[in-house]
Amino acid sequence: MSRALKLAAVAGAALLARRALRGRIARSPLWPLPALDTPVSGHSPRRWLPALITSRTEPADGVLMLTLESPELPPWAPGAHVDVQLPSGLVRQYSLCGDPADTGRYTIAIRLIEDGRGGSREAHAQLVEGAELPVRPPRNRFELVPSSSYVFVAGGIGITPVLPMLREATAAGADWTLLYGGRSRSSMPFTAELAAYGSRVTLVPEDEAGLPDLSALGATPPGTLVYCCGPAPLMNAVREAAPPTAAVHLERFTATTPTTATSRPFTVELHRSGRTIEVAAGETTLAAVRRELPDTPYSCEQGFCGTCQHRVLAGEVDHRDTLLTDQEREDSMLLCVSRAQDDHLVLDL
Amino acid sequence: MSNTPHAPAPVASEHIELKARNVSFGWEDTPLHWLPGDPFATHTINVLHLLLPAGERWFVHVYKQVLPYVKDEQLRADVVGFIGQEAMHAAAHDDVLPHLKRLGLDPTPYTAQVDWLFEKLLGDRTLPPGKARHWWLMERVALIAAIEHYTAFLGDWVLNADELDRRGADPVMLDLLRWHGAEEVEHRSVAFDLFMHVDGGYHRRARTWATAFTALVFLWQRGARFFMENDPELPAAKASLGQFFRAGRQGTLPSAGAMLKSIPTYLSRSYHPSQEGSTAQAVAYLASSPGANGGATA
Numbered sequence: 001m002s003r004a005l006k007l008a009a010v011a012g013a014a015l016l017a018r019r020a021l022r023g024r025i026a027r028s029p030l031w032p033l034p035a036l037d038t039p040v041s042g043h044s045p046r047r048w049l050p051a052l053i054t055s056r057t058e059p060a061d062g063v064l065m066l067t068l069e070s071p072e073l074p075p076w077a078p079g080a081h082v083d084v085q086l087p088s089g090l091v092r093q094y095s096l097c098g099d100p101a102d103t104g105r106y107t108i109a110i111r112l113i114e115d116g117r118g119g120s121r122e123a124h125a126q127l128v129e130g131a132e133l134p135v136r137p138p139r140n141r142f143e144l145v146p147s148s149s150y151v152f153v154a155g156g157i158g159i160t161p162v163l164p165m166l167r168e169a170t171a172a173g174a175d176w177t178l179l180y181g182g183r184s185r186s187s188m189p190f191t192a193e194l195a196a197y198g199s200r201v202t203l204v205p206e207d208e209a210g211l212p213d214l215s216a217l218g219a220t221p222p223g224t225l226v227y228c229c230g231p232a233p234l235m236n237a238v239r240e241a242a243p244p245t246a247a248v249h250l251e252r253f254t255a256t257t258p259t260t261a262t263s264r265p266f267t268v269e270l271h272r273s274g275r276t277i278e279v280a281a282g283e284t285t286l287a288a289v290r291r292e293l294p295d296t297p298y299s300c301e302q303g304f305c306g307t308c309q310h311r312v313l314a315g316e317v318d319h320r321d322t323l324l325t326d327q328e329r330e331d332s333m334l335l336c337v338s339r340a341q342d343d344h345l346v347l348d349l
Numbered sequence: 350m351s352n353t354p355h356a357p358a359p360v361a362s363e364h365i366e367l368k369a370r371n372v373s374f375g376w377e378d379t380p381l382h383w384l385p386g387d388p389f390a391t392h393t394i395n396v397l398h399l400l401l402p403a404g405e406r407w408f409v410h411v412y413k414q415v416l417p418y419v420k421d422e423q424l425r426a427d428v429v430g431f432i433g434q435e436a437m438h439a440a441a442h443d444d445v446l447p448h449l450k451r452l453g454l455d456p457t458p459y460t461a462q463v464d465w466l467f468e469k470l471l472g473d474r475t476l477p478p479g480k481a482r483h484w485w486l487m488e489r490v491a492l493i494a495a496i497e498h499y500t501a502f503l504g505d506w507v508l509n510a511d512e513l514d515r516r517g518a519d520p521v522m523l524d525l526l527r528w529h530g531a532e533e534v535e536h537r538s539v540a541f542d543l544f545m546h547v548d549g550g551y552h553r554r555a556r557t558w559a560t561a562f563t564a565l566v567f568l569w570q571r572g573a574r575f576f577m578e579n580d581p582e583l584p585a586a587k588a589s590l591g592q593f594f595r596a597g598r599q600g601t602l603p604s605a606g607a608m609l610k611s612i613p614t615y616l617s618r619s620y621h622p623s624q625e626g627s628t629a630q631a632v633a634y635l636a637s638s639p640g641a642n643g644g645a646t647a
Binding site for chain 2: 030033034035036039040041042043044046047049050072295297298299300302304305306307
């Protein structure tokens with residue numbers, strides 16, 4: 001090959017490369033650094049999204065229904081719930097009962113529990129139209145698994161996560177029935193909407209018909225999925241009544257324990273180190289753990305920095321921090337402030 | 350250890366017990382151009398919100414691993430305090446990002462790259478236990494010491510940047526920057542002391558300084574350009590070096606001269622962070638900071 005040809009080929013290649021590079025940068029100005037697929041910064045599940053209460057209604061006796069709006073509210077699927085921060089700082093979980101297709105809008109329903117821990121009383125008294133209500137991004141541990149047939153059982157306010165499921169199951173053309181129990185007809189929300197589903201829905205107000213009859217659950221055919229949300233006795237009864245092989249999905253209303261001043265002693269099993277330690281009444285879990293494992297990371301010792309968050313393998317935790325999300329609380333705790341609910345915890349340490 | 354037999358002496362009076370502060374900032378009323386009339390300086394400082402959440406989470410991640418190497422009780426207490434302060438910084442800056450998105454300037458394309466940088470490129474990597482893993486940990490500890498030299502420099506600058514007050518900067522943003530800056534000044538010796546304690550090699554110190562400095566310049570100019578080009582209120586804006594020098598002269602950004610002077614400072618063998626900045630000034634600010642004293646400042 002002649003020299004001139006070589007030169008022309010190199011020049012041509014350089015020109016093409018330059019054009020390709022410019023085109024690449026024009027298409028994406030932040031080239032060439034790769035990006036993390038699921039961004040972390042600015043997307044913390046702990047962040048509070050400011051939402052506005054745009055309507056407040058009472059769909060049944062003692063039930064408050066709120067519509068929250070904000071362009072930032074992420075999409076969700078039936079069965080999801082959100083953390084809500086009440087004006088006093090109390091954090092409570094409520095299922096979303098609106099329409100997932102209605103983007104930018106969440107609907108929650110709150111039953112007033114007079115002798116409860118105060119969250120529902122505060123909500124009923126203070127959450128008015130036009131007020132701001134911070135919510136955390138939704139999460140779902142009660143997902144509707146696709147199937148051709150379902151049996152839904154709801155007790156009282158437990159209807160809330162089930163309601164969007166009925167809509168989705170109907171839209172998918174699935175075969176379903178709903179057994180919906182409550183104290184009295186006037187205290188059961190959404191009965192008007194449910195009436196549109198006709199004979200698929202069985203309403204069982206306790207003052208008229210007693211407790212719902214779960215015996216039919218025993219004949220649940222294989223492949224039919226059972227979804228139940230309501231008080232613990234109802235869910236236990238559903239679990240017992242359904243055939244052992246049936247897929248039963250339960251939504252537990254996690255009762256986050258009240259922060260009590262009393263601190264009882266308990267034991268902690270350090271799973272990886274294979275040791276069991278005693279936590280005295282007057283000391284923190286962190287202090288006891290650090291006696292065995294002095295290099296355990298920690299910092300603020302007041303439950304806000306998150307450094308001492310550790311995985312919990314077994315045991316119920318009495319969470320006393322205000323930092324962790326509902327999801328994080330399922331399998332982790334802050335050693336500096338939180339303790340065992342009962343008398344034993346197993347930590348992945 | 351290694352090739353610095355006589356570590357530089359810290360200024361003892363500048364030492365203070367470190368403790369994380371539980372802060373709270375309300376962003377509802379902060380405008381996009383929180384430094385009125387100066388979008389370039391606003392956005393150049395805003396780059397902090399892009400880099401710090403991922404960066405300071407990474408500091409915490411690395412320091413949790415280095416705790417077992419700390420044999421000095423005083424230093425260990427300092428590192429423990431440092432970790433909590435850094436975790437709070439990361440979370441506080443992270444909260445600004447959704448607010449920027451609300452104002453029409455979505456930072457995610459940029460922050461997702463910073464996330465990659467700190468979580469993947471500078472992450473733990475699958476190294477065999479032993480020499481390789483130890484080397485990588487020490488390299489990162491040295492990188493953090495070099496970066497902390499600059500955070501302390503910026504912290505000292507922002508505590509003394511009276512021009513920001515004169516121009517009517519948003520009080521909440523200024524409080525975030527000064528609370529953060531003051532804690533950086535307060536704990537400015539920890540990263541350096543830790544590095545000197547676990548390694549202290551001068552070659553490593555110089556090498557990681559060069560890496561950190563280059564990366565910071567690259568990321569910062571890129572961040573400022575990113576913000577200026579995507580600012581919804583400024584369709585044709587561009588970032589330029591000229592604007593940077595001008596802002597430095599006016600006092601709305603650190604001056605280029607001061608930045609250049611900080612290079613030989615860090616590379617000097619007798620350097621110790623306690624020789625620069627004032628703990629008393631930092632502590633005085635922290636005592637009066639609205640965000641660091643419990644209240645949302647909305």
